[in-house]
Structure formats: structure tokens, C-alpha cells
Amino acid sequence: MQVFLQTIVGGVSLGAVYALVALGFSLVYRTMGLVNFAHGNVVTVGAYLASTFYLSARLPFTLAMVVAIGVTAVIGLVIERVLRPLENRDFDLMLIGTIGFGIVLDALVIMIWGATGRAVPSPVPSAPLDILGLRIRTYDLVVLAIAAVATVLLVLFLSRTKRGAAMQAVAMDHEAATAVGIHVGRSNAIAFMIGAGLAALAGGLVGPLLYVSPALGGALGIKGFAAAILGGFGSIPGAIVGGLAIGVLDSFTAGHFQGYSELVTFLVFTAIIMVRPTGVFGERTVNRA
Amino acid sequence: MLRLHATAISVFAVSAVLAAGCSAPGAGDENTGNDSGPIKIALVDAQSGQLSALGAWELKGARLAVDEWNAAGGVNGRQIQLDVFDDQGDPTVGTNLARKIDSEGYIAMIGTAESAVTIAMAPILKQAEIPNITSGQSPGLVAVGSEFLFLNGPTSTTYDETLAKHVVDTKGIKSIAMITNNGSYGKGEHDAFLKALTARGVTPVADQVVTTDQKDFSAVLTGIRQKNPQLIFLGAEEVESGLIVKQARDLGITAPFAGAAPQGTPVFLDTAGAANVEGTIVSSPYLSNDIDDASKKFAAAYQAKFNEEAEMHGAKAYDGTQILLTALKTSNLATGKALADAIRATKHDGLLGDFAYDRTGVGIFATSIGTIQNGKLVAAS
Numbered sequence A: 001m002q003v004f005l006q007t008i009v010g011g012v013s014l015g016a017v018y019a020l021v022a023l024g025f026s027l028v029y030r031t032m033g034l035v036n037f038a039h040g041n042v043v044t045v046g047a048y049l050a051s052t053f054y055l056s057a058r059l060p061f062t063l064a065m066v067v068a069i070g071v072t073a074v075i076g077l078v079i080e081r082v083l084r085p086l087e088n089r090d091f092d093l094m095l096i097g098t099i100g101f102g103i104v105l106d107a108l109v110i111m112i113w114g115a116t117g118r119a120v121p122s123p124v125p126s127a128p129l130d131i132l133g134l135r136i137r138t139y140d141l142v143v144l145a146i147a148a149v150a151t152v153l154l155v156l157f158l159s160r161t162k163r164g165a166a167m168q169a170v171a172m173d174h175e176a177a178t179a180v181g182i183h184v185g186r187s188n189a190i191a192f193m194i195g196a197g198l199a200a201l202a203g204g205l206v207g208p209l210l211y212v213s214p215a216l217g218g219a220l221g222i223k224g225f226a227a228a229i230l231g232g233f234g235s236i237p238g239a240i241v242g243g244l245a246i247g248v249l250d251s252f253t254a255g256h257f258q259g260y261s262e263l264v265t266f267l268v269f270t271a272i273i274m275v276r277p278t279g280v281f282g283e284r285t286v287n288r289a
Numbered sequence B: 001m002l003r004l005h006a007t008a009i010s011v012f013a014v015s016a017v018l019a020a021g022c023s024a025p026g027a028g029d030e031n032t033g034n035d036s037g038p039i040k041i042a043l044v045d046a047q048s049g050q051l052s053a054l055g056a057w058e059l060k061g062a063r064l065a066v067d068e069w070n071a072a073g074g075v076n077g078r079q080i081q082l083d084v085f086d087d088q089g090d091p092t093v094g095t096n097l098a099r100k101i102d103s104e105g106y107i108a109m110i111g112t113a114e115s116a117v118t119i120a121m122a123p124i125l126k127q128a129e130i131p132n133i134t135s136g137q138s139p140g141l142v143a144v145g146s147e148f149l150f151l152n153g154p155t156s157t158t159y160d161e162t163l164a165k166h167v168v169d170t171k172g173i174k175s176i177a178m179i180t181n182n183g184s185y186g187k188g189e190h191d192a193f194l195k196a197l198t199a200r201g202v203t204p205v206a207d208q209v210v211t212t213d214q215k216d217f218s219a220v221l222t223g224i225r226q227k228n229p230q231l232i233f234l235g236a237e238e239v240e241s242g243l244i245v246k247q248a249r250d251l252g253i254t255a256p257f258a259g260a261a262p263q264g265t266p267v268f269l270d271t272a273g274a275a276n277v278e279g280t281i282v283s284s285p286y287l288s289n290d291i292d293d294a295s296k297k298f299a300a301a302y303q304a305k306f307n308e309e310a311e312m313h314g315a316k317a318y319d320g321t322q323i324l325l326t327a328l329k330t331s332n333l334a335t336g337k338a339l340a341d342a343i344r345a346t347k348h349d350g351l352l353g354d355f356a357y358d359r360t361g362v363g364i365f366a367t368s369i370g371t372i373q374n375g376k377l378v379a380a381s
Helices: A002-032 A039-056 A061-086 A091-113 A138-160 A162-172 A174-179 A184-206 A216-231 A236-275 B002-023 B052-071 B091-103 B115-127 B139-144 B156-170 B184-199 B218-227 B238-250 B266-272 B293-306 B312-330 B336-345
Strands: A129-131 A134-136 B039-045 B080-086 B108-110 B132-134 B149-151 B176-181 B206-210 B231-235 B257-259 B281-284 B347-349 B354-356 B368-373 B376-379
Touching (some): A002 A039, A002 A184, A039 A091, A039 A216, A061 A091, A134 A138, A138 A162, A174 A184, A184 A216, A216 A236, A236 B206, B039 B091, B052 B293, B052 B312, B115 B132, B139 B149, B156 B184, B156 B281, B156 B368, B176 B218, B184 B231, B218 B238, B231 B238, B238 B257, B312 B336, B312 B347
Parallel strands (some): B039 B080, B176 B231, B231 B257, B257 B281
Antiparallel strands (some): B347 B354
16 A cells, blocks of 8 residues: 555656646647647756756756746747748648757757756755655655646636637637737747746756756656647646656556556557547647648 | 748758767768878767766766877877767667768777667677777677677676675675666666575565666655665666665665666766765775876876866776777787787776786676765775
């Protein structure tokens, strides 16, 4: 029983990070119908920026995170600006463009920070909580809380603000949205900006849990992408459920299948997707491809 | 329409240039291994991806050795040209690079730090008669049976036999749990340490295998915690080992860890946190930078050149490069089989020990035991 519960605890904290990555994928997909393949690389950039401001510039962790999110949001804007001429004209080129951006970001990361990577000490140094033999790291709770707050804010933004509603309208029918005076380009730019900011949030938060290296975003990107698909691509609650599910699934397969855990995780993932191709909360309303 | 194509094209042009800049710095060089001009040596290692830290260290060690020789006039008056190729830690990329360095006339190769990549490259290098000094340590390297393949350190068998001797025979620890990964390094460590334990009549209380990509070890570690072992053996690379130790301490596991080379590196220490690795037992041929005069001199030169503290992988590559350059000098710039024979005949008093190659390409058969105390690896008393 203890192994079972501890495994869930371990899976949930990384799952929350996967969920944040999935949120970024889903948001851009929801408003543009585009899978941003550079998303994982933006996670890496965010993780490096946060760790640099935290360790080298000696900013408090929270402030370092805010600055990192700000900088990556600008990167998101740049990506959108470059891709904008292709919007509604050549969708495949846009997809490949995001892959190209990913390669550029990866190369830039290695040029700026080198290939070796760095360890980030936990900003919450207190000892793990001990609840009936179950150990819960305080930093994990921080990660979960931040992920929850980010999700609530995002949902509120999309459902309660005029700008958010406009973005959803663009997603449903961009021509009609344009006709009623909504600026599609601006809507997409905001989606990319928030998506990149979420990537930095995930990367910055995961730094103290893992190790910041050029390979970080690749590993998180795949899991986040899988999480987004599992939850239903484009769905905000789906991203959360998918992220936590992949995290816990990962944790359990690691215990039971050891060296074959990765294989089993993706086999289970494939089986679920075969039964429910649109994921748990998937709807087919967003499809501009 | 023209503008959007131009934008897209420029994105790809930039990415292509950057990718090329990172992956093949040796590309486009038209020198061949003729009798004049620089002597071309290839360094193949991961310069990107998960194992790039190893590749970066190797490059620094080899670069230091080459620069020293060049500053002293090169080999027989000819300068040495060290070109870097990025294998991304991927055996497939490695095999392509093996063909590439053959066709571009490199006479020898330093690297890789990854046994699996080295093993994949070995048959092509053997056929091309290019001697290769690797930092890999898997017993699988010996099994390849190539007379052109040399190791610049001991094999896992040596590391783990020394370790088992220390913990079981000397310390009398019998309750041992094992965590290894399913990569080529971890597999080698698993088999070598298990063999050393079995030979001593010890059965590990847990034998857990993780994947090389794994990030959460709660299930594995909670299982081990319930067995309450006296010692946990780690057979995984630096970062993963560091994460395992960090999570183990968070779960309340207090048993010390033991392992080979990766567990003595600063990356392992930083990832896990200094307090968490206290007491870790390490089997390594290069314990620290102040073991003797040679290592002090090496560490000082390394610090001066790269503004970074020297560590074992740099030292290994430095030794390997020194052996290669010495063999080139003694053989009067031989290539192919003659160069391989010259390397085998080279006796080198290096940073890792006294190299004397046997038929299998292994030159060192001993490691020392160190422990991490106050955040530093020191020789065990």
C-alpha cells in the first residue's frame, strides 16, 4: 500500500509539470489549430533562463521565474510573427516552420549555455513532509499549487474575458471572427505568447526537480505532447488530466516493468488512443488543418 | 506570396547553418593524411543531447594534450589538427561519422565516451585501419575483438571487482541493493557488479533496472526502502544517478550509495546536492586533482585554459591523446596497423595509472576506492 501511494505521489508532481507543458500545446492548438513543435525547445530555453536569473543573477526564485516567462513570451511572439504570413495559406509549411524554430532554439541554447547543463538547488529547502510514512516534498506541493493557479487563470482568461472569448471565436471560425472585427493575427500572437510563457513556467519549475540540460525540453516535450493528446488536444481540462495521467502511469510502469517501463507507458497510451482517438475530453470542433 | 516563401526559407537556412555548425565542425576540410601539413586526428563525441557533458569534458582533455604537443613543436615538426565530430550519443550517427572520418583521411580517432557508439563504429574503423582510443568502459568493447580499438581506462569489470572487494571483503557489507539503467553503461555495470557479488556468495536484496530516460524513481526507491539495505549500488550515468540519490534522500533512505566513475563527478554531486552524497563510495582510477604532481599539473593547466575544474573524463581523454601522440612519435608517424601496434607497445605513466596495453586493448587493470566527504571525493582510508 505504501509503495502504491508513494508511487502516486511521485508521479503526480512530474505529472503537474507535464500538464503545464500540455497546456501550452493545447492553447496554441485551440486558437490556431497548429501543433507548435518548438514548444519543447521553449521549455528548455525557459528552464535555462530561470536557472540563470536564479543562480547567476541571484534573483529570488519567483522573480527569476517571472523574468524567464517574460523573455520566453517575447520568443513566442517572434515565432508567431515569422509564421504569420503563412497563416491560412500553407499549413504544412507552418508546422515545419515550428520544427525549424525548435532546431534554431536548441542550437542557440548550446551556443549560449554550453552542452554540460547545470543543477538547480531547490528554492524550498525544508525537509519533506512525513505523513504516515508517506514522504511528500514541499517543493512538489509548490509545483502543484502553481500548476493549479496557472490553470485556473487560463480558464478564467479564456471564458471570462473579452479577449479570451475572441480567441475562442477565432478558433471556431476565423473568417467569421474577422468579419466581426476580431484581429486574428493578434489573437494568435497572444496564444503563442501565453503558450511560451507556460513552457517557461514548466521548465523553470522542473529545474530544481531534474537537471537543466539541452535534453530537458525534448524529454518533457514528448510527455507533454502525449499528455495533451491523451486528454484531448485543445482541451484545457484535458491537458491537466492527461498530464497527471501520464505522470502517474509513468511512475507505475517504472515500478512494475523496470527497464521496459517507457515501452509499456507508450503501449498503454496507444491502446487508450485507439479506443478514444480524440482523447478523454477531445472534441472535434477545432480543426483547421 | 514571395515574401512568405522568403520568410520560410530564411528560417530553414538559419536552422540548417546552425545545425551544421554544431554537428560537423570538421566538415569541409580538404586536407588529407599526406606527408606534409597537419596530422589529422578526429575526436568523435556527443556535443549535443543527453550525453553532451561527457563529450564536452573529453574534448577539453584531448584539446589540452594536443595544444601542449603543438606548442612544443608538434610531432616530428608537423602540427596536430584535432577536429570535432558530434555523434549526439547516437550509434547510428556514430557509424556515419566513422565512414566520414575514413573518407576524409583522419589517421586516428579519440572517443567516444559512449560504449554503444564506440562498439557501433568499431567494425568500420577496423576495416579502415583507423586506431581508436575510447573512453567507454563496457566489457562489450573487449568482446568486439578489434586490434584497432583501445580503452583509455579500465573496464566495468575492474571498477566493480575493486568496489565489491572493498564493500564486501573489507567492510563486510552483505545487504546490498542494486539500481542500474538499461543503457549500455548501466547494463555493463549491472552484469559486472552482480558477477563480483555472486563470486563472493552475496545475493543483492533488490536488483532494480530503470530506463535511461526515467525521471521519477519513487516506485523503485520505495521498494528498496522497505528492504532496508546497508548500501545501494548505482549503475547509471551522472545526472540520473544524482536524481536517484536526491529522491532517495527525500524518501528518507539513509543508506550510503556506491558506484563507479560517474558517482565521482561534480555533475553527480551538484544534481544530488552535496549533503545527499556524503559517504558515497566510488571506484575510480582518477580520484582527485591532487593525488600526485602529474594530476596537479594537469588540473592547473585545465583550469587555466577552460576556467573549470578538471575531472576524470577530461583526464582519461588527456591520457588517451598523450598515448596516441607518443605512439605517433615513436613510430615516426605511422598509420593503420603500424600505428595500432605502436599504441599497443606504448608504456605510459598517465593520470589514471601506468598504461600497458594487452592484446584486448585494455591498458589499465586497477582502480582506487574513494569516498565523498564534505562535498569532495577523497581516497578512502
